[in-house]
Amino acid sequence: MSKIESAKKLAAYKAVDENLPPNAKIIGIGSGSTVVYVAERIGQLENKDQFICISTGFQSKQLIIDNGLTLGHIDQHPNLDIAFDGADEVDSNLNLIKGGGACLFQEKLVASAAKKLIIVADYRKQSKFLGENWSQGIPIEVVPIAFTIVIEALKKLGAKRVDLRQGGKAKAGPVISDNNNFILDADFGEIKNPEELHLQIKNLVGVVETGLFTNITEKVYFGEDNGDISIWGGKAKIETVIEESN
Template identity: 75%
Template structure:
C-alpha cells in the first residue's frame, strides 16, 4: 500500500508546483509588458495569480511614484505586504492600468469573475482603468463561458432581495442557483466587502454573455454580475510547458 501511495503523493505535489510556476510566469510577463513607465494609479485585483502580480510590481524601482487601488481585503494586504502605496477608488477614480485574475476566459476576452467574492469592487476598479489585464493559468482558458466554470455566474445582490432574484433567475433559464455559504468558518451566507450576498447561478454554456448580463443586471436587487463583458484588453496564461500565451481583445 505504501509503495502505491508515495508516487501519487509526489505527483500531486509536482502538479501544484507546475500550476504555481505557470501563474508566476504569466503574472511577471503581464507586468513587464504592460506596466506604464509613468503610471500614477494602478489597480490590484484578487486571487492566487495576482499574488505574483503584486510581487512583481513591488520589485519595480519606481514603486514610490504610484498609488495602488485594491479590489478587496486580500488585495489590500498584498499592496501593504509588498510595500506599495495604498490608495482608494474614492481618492483616485482614474486608473492607468489594472491587473486581475479570472475564473474563466473566452477567446474574445469575455470573463467570469467573482469566485473569490470580490465581484463588485473588482468590476468597479476594472471599469475605471484605461487598460485592464487578466492574468491566469492554462486551466482558465475556455471556448465558451460556463463550460469550465460550472459553479455558476457569481451575482452580488442586496441581502433581502435573494428570494425574489432566485425566482427571477429561473425565469431567465437558470438551471440551478445557490446562495453562497460561508463554509466551516461561518454559519450563514458569504458577506462581500460591500456587505452584500452572493448567488451562484448556473446557466450551463452561455451563448450570449452580454445579453444575459444585461437581463440579470436589470433585476431589482442585483448589484452586479460576474460577467465582465468587453472589459479586458489582454489575457496572459501560464502554460504547463513553461510558456506564456497571450490573448488580445479586438474591441
C-alpha cells in the first residue's frame, strides 16, 4: 500500500473512531475511494449489528452490504446520528464540491438529515477557494427536459463552460443519475461565495440540486502524500492539525 493510500485508510479510521457517537443507531455512508475505509472500519466494530446504514447511491449501498452492515432507507430513517462521505474539493471554510460520481442529490439528502457530517479525503482535494483545483465544474443535477434551458441560464450567471456529462465508452449518451436525471458540469472558476452561487443555481427551474455543499461540514480528515493525517475543522476551521500516521 502506498503512503497516500495508507494515509487515506488511517484518516478514515480516525474519523470513525473520533466521531462515531457511542449510542449511534443510524449512520450515513457516502461514496469515494476514502469512504471505502470508513465502511471497512465500521464493519470491524463489535457492535456493528446495532447500526442501520443509509447509502447515498449504488456504490455506497455495495460498501454497506460488503462489510456486513445493515442497509436501511432514508424514507424509513429520516433522522441520522452522523454521516461520513468524501468530497471532490474542500475550501478553507469547509465548503465542498461534490458530485463527481453523480450522486450529489442523495449525498446532500443524507448529509442534511444527519446531526453532523464528517468528510474524509486525500490531500489533493484541499484548496483555498472552491474551483481552484477542481476544474471539471460544479456538478448540477437537472430534469432532462430542462437541460438546454438550464445551460443557457448558467452561462448568464457567469459560467465559463457548461457540459452535459457523458457516459463515456461504456454508454452512448449522457450520464443518468440514480434519480433518472442528467448531470451538468458548470465551470465558474474560483468561487468566492459558494452559498450565494448555490442559491442562484438552485433557483433555476429544472435544477434538482447542486454539488455545492455549504455550512454543513463539521470536520474533514485528509490523508497526506507523506503518510500523515490532516484535520480541518473544530473551533478554528482554517487551521490544520497534522498527526503522524505511524
